[in-house]
Amino acid sequence: MKRLPGDGCGLATALNAIGGKWKTMILWEVNLAPRRFGVLRRSLPGISEKVLTEQLREMEADGLIRREVFPGAVQKVVYSVTEYGVGLNEAIAVMSAWGKAHEARLAQRDAAP
Numbered sequence: 793m794k795r796l797p798g799d800g801c802g803l804a805t806a807l808n809a810i811g812g813k814w815k816t817m818i819l820w821e822v823n824l825a826p827r828r829f830g831v832l833r834r835s836l837p838g839i840s841e842k843v844l845t846e847q848l849r850e851m852e853a854d855g856l857i858r859r860e861v862f863p864g865a866v867q868k869v870v871y872s873v874t875e876y877g878v879g880l881n882e883a884i885a886v887m888s889a890w891g892k893a894h895e896a897r898l899a900q901r902d903a904a905p
Contacts, residue, residue: 809854809880814839814847816884819873822857823881826872856880 810816814836821827821835833844848871851857856877862868873881 806880806883809851809856810884812847814843815851818844818847818851819856819877819881819884822871823873823878826860826870828868828870832871851877 810819817836818832821832827835829844829848832848833839833841836844848857848859852859855874858872858874860870860872862870
């Protein structure tokens with residue numbers, strides 16, 4: 793995803809962290825519980841392995857999620873939310889609540905004669 797240039801108020805930086813179709817949904821999933829790659833992929837219908845891998849790498853680089861590798865005959869990789877990511881998820885929850893209220897307001901407006 794093309795990153796927005798800094799804007800001095802932090803909004804562009806925040807949007808870069810959650811930008812794209814999948815990052816907020818990935819963050820939500822790993823916030824609920826640590827997830828393996830396959831579980832994430834199944835919980836996000838329509839996402840390709842390539843895109844999921846790219847998004848996870850970007851989110852790890854931004855410090856939002858943690859990638860933990862467990863050694864063994866079959867390598868196990870688990871993704872979980874960081875404390876920093878929890879803060880962003882809380883901000884997203886506020887935006888989601890605002891969006892739901894705004895949808896209801898628009899629906900009322902459109903239903904009025």
